[in-house]
Structures are given as C-alpha cells and as structure tokens.
Amino acid sequence: MYSRIGRCGAGLWAAALTVYVFLYLPLAIVVAYSFNDSRLNAEWTGFTWHWYQVLLHDEDMLIAAGNSLFIALVSSLISTVLGTMAGIAIYRYDFKVLNFMVMTPVAMPEILLGVSLLLFYIQVLNLTLGMLSIVLAHVAFSIGFVAIVVRAGLAALDVSIFEAARDLGASPWQTFRHVTYPLILPGMIAGGLMAFTLSIDDFVITFFTAGVGVQTLPLHIYSMIKTTVTPEVNAVSTLLMLLTLTLILAAARFAPDLLKGKY
Amino acid sequence: MTKAHNPDSTAGLGKYLVSGPPFLFLLLMFAAPAVITVIASFSYPGEFGGLAPLITSDPNTLHGVTLETYQFFFSDFIYIEIFIKSILMASCTTLICLSLAYPLALLIARSPSRRRDILVLLVILPFASNFLIRIYAWMIVLGPQSALSLLINGMLKLFGLAPVHLLFSSFAVLIALVYVHLPFMVLPLYTNLEKHDPNLLDAAQDLGANAWQRFWRVTFPLSLPGVFAGTALVFIPALGMFAIPEILGGTGDMLIGNLIKEQYLVTRDWPFGATLSIMLTIAVLLIAWLTAKLGARRGSYV
Numbered sequence A: 001m002y003s004r005i006g007r008c009g010a011g012l013w014a015a016a017l018t019v020y021v022f023l024y025l026p027l028a029i030v031v032a033y034s035f036n037d038s039r040l041n042a043e044w045t046g047f048t049w050h051w052y053q054v055l056l057h058d059e060d061m062l063i064a065a066g067n068s069l070f071i072a073l074v075s076s077l078i079s080t081v082l083g084t085m086a087g088i089a090i091y092r093y094d095f096k097v098l099n100f101m102v103m104t105p106v107a108m109p110e111i112l113l114g115v116s117l118l119l120f121y122i123q124v125l126n127l128t129l130g131m132l133s134i135v136l137a138h139v140a141f142s143i144g145f146v147a148i149v150v151r152a153g154l155a156a157l158d159v160s161i162f163e164a165a166r167d168l169g170a171s172p173w174q175t176f177r178h179v180t181y182p183l184i185l186p187g188m189i190a191g192g193l194m195a196f197t198l199s200i201d202d203f204v205i206t207f208f209t210a211g212v213g214v215q216t217l218p219l220h221i222y223s224m225i226k227t228t229v230t231p232e233v234n235a236v237s238t239l240l241m242l243l244t245l246t247l248i249l250a251a252a253r254f255a256p257d258l259l260k261g262k263y
Numbered sequence B: 001m002t003k004a005h006n007p008d009s010t011a012g013l014g015k016y017l018v019s020g021p022p023f024l025f026l027l028l029m030f031a032a033p034a035v036i037t038v039i040a041s042f043s044y045p046g047e048f049g050g051l052a053p054l055i056t057s058d059p060n061t062l063h064g065v066t067l068e069t070y071q072f073f074f075s076d077f078i079y080i081e082i083f084i085k086s087i088l089m090a091s092c093t094t095l096i097c098l099s100l101a102y103p104l105a106l107l108i109a110r111s112p113s114r115r116r117d118i119l120v121l122l123v124i125l126p127f128a129s130n131f132l133i134r135i136y137a138w139m140i141v142l143g144p145q146s147a148l149s150l151l152i153n154g155m156l157k158l159f160g161l162a163p164v165h166l167l168f169s170s171f172a173v174l175i176a177l178v179y180v181h182l183p184f185m186v187l188p189l190y191t192n193l194e195k196h197d198p199n200l201l202d203a204a205q206d207l208g209a210n211a212w213q214r215f216w217r218v219t220f221p222l223s224l225p226g227v228f229a230g231t232a233l234v235f236i237p238a239l240g241m242f243a244i245p246e247i248l249g250g251t252g253d254m255l256i257g258n259l260i261k262e263q264y265l266v267t268r269d270w271p272f273g274a275t276l277s278i279m280l281t282i283a284v285l286l287i288a289w290l291t292a293k294l295g296a297r298r299g300s301y302v
Helices: A010-033 A050-056 A059-093 A096-107 A110-125 A131-155 A160-167 A172-201 A204-209 A217-226 A231-254 B011-041 B068-075 B077-109 B113-128 B131-142 B147-158 B170-194 B198-206 B211-239 B243-248 B256-266 B270-299
Strands: none
Touching (some): A059 A217, A096 B011, A110 B011, A131 A172, A204 B256, A217 A231, A217 B131, B068 B077, B077 B256, B131 B243, B170 B243, B198 B211, B211 B270
C-alpha cells in the first residue's frame, strides 16, 4: 500500500534493529547464565542444570511459588468476575464514575495504590497483612485490565443481535446468558489470564501489602537480588519468563488484539 | 452501544446488579484508601507509628488536623530537590524512550501489514517477563565483571582515565527506567503512525519536499497525539518508580518513590509519607492533564 517514498530505509532498519537488540539482549543473558557452570554472572564456563536442581530443593522458593500461584488463582478469579461486570457496566450504561475508578489504578504509579492500601488496611480495617490483604490488592488493580478487554470485545459486537434477542422475547437475563455471555467469553478468559499474569508478576503493590509473614515469588526474588545473587536467580527468572510467556500467548489466543498494540 | 442506540426500559435493576459489585469493591479498595491518604496527610504521627487520632477524649494526647507535614515538606530543600531530581529523571527517560521508540514505531507502521503484527509482538514479549527480572538483567549487564564494563573501562584506560562503576549509579537507574518503559512509548506511537495516509507523503514530495522536510512537516506533526500519549504512559510510572533506584541505584539516587517507601516502612512517619503521596499524585495529575490537553489540541489538526 505504501508508496516508494513511504518505505523504510536502511537507516530506519538499523535503528529499529538496535532497539530490538536492546530489548532482548539483557533477558537472553539471564537465560544463558541460568545454564552457566559458574557461581559468577561474569563469563561462560560450561553448561549445567545445577541451578535448576538447586531451585527444586530450595524450600523457601517453593513456598513462595506456591503462595504466588494461590494468590494469582484466587485474585484472577475474583477480578474476572468483577472486571467483566465493570466492563459491561461501563459499556452498556456509560457509567463514568466506575470507569474512572476502574482505570485510575491501572494508570497511576503503583506505589500510590500500594501505600494507600497499607494505610487503609492498618489504620481503618485493622487487618493483619497477609494472603487476604495481597489478594484484595491484586483484585483492585486487575479489575481494570479485565474491564478493558471485555469492553473492547463488547464494542466489536453488532448491536442488532441484542435487539434481535429482545424482539424474539428474551428477558435481559436470557439475552445475557445465551447471547452476550458466549460472545464475551473469549474476552473474559483473556482478561482472566492477564489478571493471573499481573498477579504472579506483581512486586510493588505486594511489597507494601504483604507484611512480614507471606513471601511471594517476586518478593523472594527481590530479597535474593538485594542480598546474595547466585545463578539460582537466573534459573527461577527463566522459569517465570516461560510461565508468563505461555500465559500471555494463551491470552492472545482468546483476544488476538492483545498482542497487536490495540488497547 | 451507547444509551441512544439502546433505549432499555428494563435497565433499572440490571444496571445495579451489574455495576454494584465492582463499584462497591473499588469504593472500598481504591476510593477509601485514597481518602484516608488525604486525611493522613493532615494528621499528626501516632506515638508508635501510624496516625494520631483526629478526635480524642483525652486532651493531653496529640490529635487533630494540621498542616505541619506540608510545612515540613516545603521548609527543607532536600525534599524539593528529590522531587526535582525525579522529574528530571522521568523527563530524560521520556526523551530517550521517544528517540528510541520513534524509528521503531515508524518502521513497524510502514512495514507490510502481515509483518506488522509480528514486529509489534516482538516489542510486547520482553515486556511480558517479570518487572524485577528485567531490572535484575541489568545488574548482570552492568556488573563490574561484565563485558560492557570491561570494554568501557578498557577504553577509558587507553585514554588514561580512571575506571567507572556502571552499576549502582544514576546511569544504571536511567537505563533501566528506559528499558522497562520503552514499549509504553512504542505502542501509542505505532497506533498513531499506522493511521497516516501515505498519499500525504506523495503529495508533499510532488510539492518538492525532501525526505527530511516530509518527516518534520508532515509525519511528525501528525504523530504528536501519539507522542503525547506515549509521554504520559512513560513519564507517570517513571516518576513514581521505586524498585529501580532501590536495586540499581547508589546511595544518592533516591527518587520520590524511595522517599515514600522510606516514610511508610522505615521511618514510619505516615503523615509525611501520605503528604509525599499527595504531592506525587498532584504531579501525576498535572502531567496527565497537560499531555491530554496538548494531545487533543494537536489531534484536532489531523
């Protein structure tokens, strides 16, 4: 479609290629060093599975991973339900205040939500920080992502199918159950998978709402980075990258626009 | 489907059933904490951390409303200095992101449509890896024994200069800030550039514009809404960042986020922490308002 002058010159390709290298090289090094037979992240000395074996016997790491999975599962289930409702409410009833409350936690610096929740838990709810406080916090910032995907799915639908359902005598519930729901289900699944990924990856908000009792995987990785960096961090990082990559690609199967930069 | 398309007489109950649960949840988990933060910023610190009560029956305990923390913030230049430094850091991050993202976004937008999706995917994928891991990766790249450090220090040695530490420096903080926020700049730019009509460039060429003029006088002005959207998406999170200086910065690289974290978790002066949060919120709102306004004004030319 583009005319001759709109095409990309070699300079543009070179600049773009440099950026891709910048994006991938650091992560590639982490992955490579997870198989490196050396205690230092400095030079390649040989291939080993050693750091993955260390990982499998690291009790603290396994507990943290279990906690992370549990929190991600519960919080993504709750935020899928609430986020779907929010997406429908914003789209169908043009609920501006809800739109603002759903989108702001997505847009603002995470630390603001983290510390305000900390203040709220301790000062108002008198809640002991732990699993519950983390799950609630994760739901608060995940609702928006689910709502965005669900609303985009609704906006892509033809309005006349709802009118047709009503004209054929369907009640609002029947319209939802047999028309809307099957059509937005892919969006819900994509949103839910995103919420799961966001939860399992979250560091900042968890850092402020976890208290001392509960470790999640990112919190555990953080304390390892801050104290003793061993290639075990590379190994857990590689596995976590594989997991989130799988989740994101799975989410994109249900909402193809997700990986096209369209949101 | 707006209301106009869909006059729905049965909306009443359904509306409350659908919007009620998420609304109540966010009222409790987002709006209430925000209100508490505002109140806390006008409170005295409690005796054992936390907040002093606003109202108490015992007149001898510290209580009530005060502007003390705000006065404290403006009286000591060190806090304003950290704010200015954070704004400078976020500005540099935004500018570097813009200069890296623009050629990439332009390339993607001008690629054949089948290749576009894969090029965008390649921008998003590294972003799907954990935030901490992306920061940690730079610990390895910039570490004292890394190839990059050895190369740079080797070159410095050739010129007879003293070696530098790349890690735990403002440089490390900046490079990681750019790294984690870059996709936020590429995507809105790409979305904008993709919509440009190629005929405009043909027309400009027919009118005698060279490649440089075509870029500066056609493509770039039209892309400004994308530039401002990307600026907001990079500047706002960069301004509130605390993990990157914490991991890659030196002792002097504290930003607003680190200051807030310290007040909440170390010093436990919550009223002052809340005041800093409010200041950060004001800065964020100003940026959001400014970029939205500039973006909308520029957008109206298109």
